[in-house]
Amino acid sequence: MELNTIQEVENTTVVNISKVLYSGNVVVTGGRNGEAKSSDGKLDIELTSPGAKGNGTNPEQLLAAGWSACFIGAMHLGAVKTGVNLPSNLSVNTSVDLAANDDGFFLQAHLQVILPGLPIDEARKVVETAHATCPYSKATRGNINVKIDVVV
Incomplete structure (x- = not known):
């Protein structure tokens, strides 16, 4: 899927950051009944809605x-x-x-x-x-x- 347009929805600055120490990145597909994967591969989990059947977390x-x-x-x-x-x-x-x-x-x-x-x-x-x-x-x-x- 190709994304051609980025439209900023919100960019709120509450505190001025002088240095980013770490940035975690996770992509979720499927919402509460999907999966979450980190960009470094250390997190790869199934998501399940609370009370629903399945072995995932929420x-x-x-x-x-x-x-x-x-x-x-x-x-x-x-x-x-x-x-x-x-x-x-x-x-x-x-x-x-x-x-x-x-x-x-x-x-x-x-x-x-x-x-x-x-x-x-x-x-x-x-x-x-x-x-x-x-x-x-x-x-x-x-x-x-x-x-x-x-x-x-």
Whole structure:
């Protein structure tokens, strides 16, 4: 298929970027019941709508996985800055809901950050710092409902 015309629909700049550190590229065909493939070949997955038959994942699970991984990275950076020793068995359990109201479809998220054995005041400090710096948290701030619980 040959594409001859590019029509820009939106180009919103919210923050000035000085350097791109990494760019992930994925092509999706077939929508929620299709497939997703990364340009480097490391991702090649089947997509299936939530509740539908099939073995594929869905956009909500992919967002939850990416956000959880990024949040853990942000916690590690925050822990270094604040001098907190994170437990090796920490985890983030993220749920992303596809929701609806009279205005259409929306997402909301619930992150359960599990920091076994860490004093609650240190855990809160690390989680608050991570939420302030995690790129996924920044991207969704003010756009979707987000709840974060800390479990020690």
